[in-house]
Amino acid sequence: MIYKVLNNGIKMPMLGYGTFQVTDAAECKNSVLEAIRAGYRLIDTAQAYGNEDAVGAGIKAALDEGLCTRSELFITTKVWFRSFETEDCRKSLDESMRKLGVEYIDMVLLHWAFGNVYAAWRVLEEYYKAGKIKAIGVSNMEADRFIDLINFNEIKPALNQIETHLYCQRLEEKKWLEKYSIAHQAYSPLGQGRSNEMFSEPAVKVLAEKYGKTPAQVILRFLVQSDVAVIPKSVHTERIRENINIFDFELNEDEMLSLQALDKASPMIGNPEAPEKVEFAMTW
């Protein structure tokens, strides 16, 4: 596993396990357990996924099996924007800790930058200072918004989790993230499985063949080598194992450029700049 040192000195695995749409409790518990068995140490969930208790059950099972210690795990959750008012945010964080069965959370993100972002951020700062959260960050936040947030608050976000994959590499956004020392984490690194097209790209297939890897592994490797942390989701044990098995090969500079050339710079899933997507999010 490769780690990223965040701007507050905390170490975060560059590859983790995503749990969006893993809503069946038994399946979720099992998948988290399988992920930890396979070597994942970062687990990504959110209040809005409705699975924090099942994720917590998977973590507990892994700890009971002695697969790792709590301090080796990196648990991320997110606060939904309907809970951004001060008291609601505190309640949401307490509930996340209770459901996950943990005394502290490694990373908490503001899920989307809607509603009372400032109030929620200050609650995250409060929990961070109290040691209940080890690092705080944002998600789906454009550079203009995080520059504003940074300038009027005490603690800088450690991470921005944004849709990032082969067709939406966020090369422009990355420059701003680097300028402000905010780590870049890709959600939907495999395009949420919507894009068979991505797996069939000739440039991807050539590299998969050369290194004896699958297209998914080439894409995840490309992102990690681009200093983008990834959190692929799968409920299938063989894919869970496949997706973490990317640390035994390295793409060379030309190969990296051949994949960078596939960027279409357009999000397919979450786009905070598209008014119709924002309107849709408001219905949640």
Ligand SMILES: NC(=O)c1ccc[n+]([C@@H]2O[C@H](COP(=O)([O-])OP(=O)(O)OC[C@H]3O[C@@H](n4cnc5c(N)ncnc54)[C@H](OP(=O)(O)O)[C@@H]3O)[C@@H](O)[C@H]2O)c1
């Ligand atoms: N912050 C946010 O707003 C936000 C938004 C979306 C996601 N996320 C986080 O990011 C995580 C990952 O994103 P995601 O779940 O949207 O999409 P993803 O990880 O890009 O793709 C998941 C899909 O790809 C399939 N898949 C996984 N591994 C595969 C492989 N090796 N070969 C072929 N297909 C494979 C999965 O199917 P099976 O499960 O059937 O294997 C699933 O349908 C989420 O789970 C969540 O934790 C955050």
